[in-house]
Amino acid sequence: MAKVIFHDHQGNSREVEAKNGMSVMEAAIANMIPGIDADCGGACACATCHVYVADSWIDKLKPKDDMEDSMLDFADEVQDNSRLCCQILLSDELDGIEVTTPENQ
Template sequence: MAKVIFHDHEGKTREVDAKNGMSVMEAAISNMIPGIDADCGGACACATCHVYVSDEWIGKLKPKDDMEDSMLDFADGVQDNSRLCCQILLSDDLDGIEVTTPESQ
């Protein structure tokens, strides 16, 4: 199990537990986290699961592949720490990961 800590743009925090191997997006959807729409269901074909990964966690993630990088072009407010949470798979190494959902447009 891995804990995921979701922060929204207003500062509200929600902590959820998820099974290793699940994506951060799946953890968000199964716990009704606002700001994660996941329109494509995790196929890396939209940018509706865009999050900002906290600085202390960004270096622990596998690098973005070309598809994720290209999909982020469709997200608003992209920053250096922007990721699509459908591409972040949970593991013991990511237990406690913190992400922030961007302000909805």
């Protein structure tokens, strides 16, 4: 199990637990986290699961592939720490990962 801490743009936080191997997006959907719509169901074919990953966690993630990078072009307010959370798979190494949903998602 891995813990994910979701923050919204207003500073509210919610901590959830999910099984290793699940994506951060799946954990969000299972726990009804606002701001994560996941319209494509995790196929990396939209940008409705766009999040900002806390700086302390960025280096622990595998790098963005070309598909994720191109899908982020459809997201608003993209930053250096922007990721699609359907592409972040939970593991022991990511236990406690913190992500923030953008204001206009």
